Amino acid sequence: MPELPEVETTRRMIAPYLEGQTLKSLVYDPSSRYQNLDLALGKKVKRLERRGKYLIAIFEGDKLELIVHLGMTGGFRFEGSSHTRVTVTTEQGTLYFQDSRRFGKWIVVAAGDYSSMPTLHGMGPEPLSSDFDLADFVDAASSCGTVKPWLLSQKPVAGLGNIYVDEALFLAKIHPQSVRLSKEQATKLHAAIIQVLTRAVEVGGSTLSDKTYQQLDGQTGYFQLEHRVYAREGQPCVVCGTPLEKIWLGGRGTHFCSSCQVLGA
Ligand SMILES: [Zn+2]
Structure with a gap:
């Protein structure tokens, strides 16, 4: 999507x-x-x-x-x-x-x-605008349920779907099943969301193997070439080399590194 x-x-x-x-x-x-x-x-x-x-x-x-x-x-x-x-x-x-x-x-x-x-x-703030306030995000994340579905709900921040949630959680070293994030975790996640989305916009988004998303003239996006975890299950983590895992979470395929993203860490 x-x-x-x-x-x-x-x-x-x-x-x-x-x-x-x-x-x-x-x-x-x-x-x-x-x-x-x-x-x-x-x-x-x-x-x-x-x-x-x-x-x-x-x-x-x-x-x-x-x-x-x-x-x-x-x-x-x-x-x-x-x-x-x-x-x-x-x-x-x-x-x-x-x-x-x-x-x-x-x-x-x-x-x-x-x-x-x-x-x-009920949409939350735009992540690439000054409305995406760090203190508000840290506060909301301190009582959040499972972090991935929470981000997908569009309420804490707008615009994230399955790809960019997996990528942002990897960058922030947060397991997708984490709940109630610490201030340090939420601060890292806030920065990771901005970093991932900024870069993806720069390169025209992600075109997956089904090729449904293309630009007007049929050109693909290029961010799929920079995915660190999304759809890379079984391949080595770019940080530590551990084979990446895929689990189902809230009905969504979820990709992460079990060494870099430790539950309860
Ligand atoms: Zn890793």
Whole structure:
């Protein structure tokens, strides 16, 4: 699933086609996954923002927003295909939203009204902004439950999914099943989250072996080449050489080094 770096890369790529542009045509599959889109027709996009894993197009007048969640397999391309679900045309050109598994969602809402989207509504601070306050994070982490699902909940911090949680926990030397982090652990984790996401955004996110995430022109991201633990089970830890492990935690494949990330340490 696209996480913050992939959604941010997508935002940067499609912004020139949308910002300052009027939506001249919007063609979409009849599905409850695409709601109220006709309200956006003929409206001019003021800014294309990102919040966590959501894209948010804010229209001029500040009354309406178009929220796009890429789901598992959603992404934008310059060319249509049998998996095209939404086609958007502005003066700058046409963008095709592809989504083979159809978990993506587009909805036009009154500006700031996220009541129909509980994850967006309750979302924590943006990790690459000054809102991601260290003292607040340390405080929240001191009473957290199992750290990996806690991070995936989007409540302590926005935008992390399975890949970047595993990578950040490895960098911070914290076992994914840890609970109630010490101040030292939480401080390291805060820095690791920023480090991992900053680097991943720089290189265009991660394209996995299924190749579903690509940039507009079909280029891959490159952060998968820098994964230290994600999908590397059985391979030696880059720090200590111990074979990496994979366990299932809250239904998610979880990758870590049992020597570098000791439970209860
Ligand atoms: Zn190790």
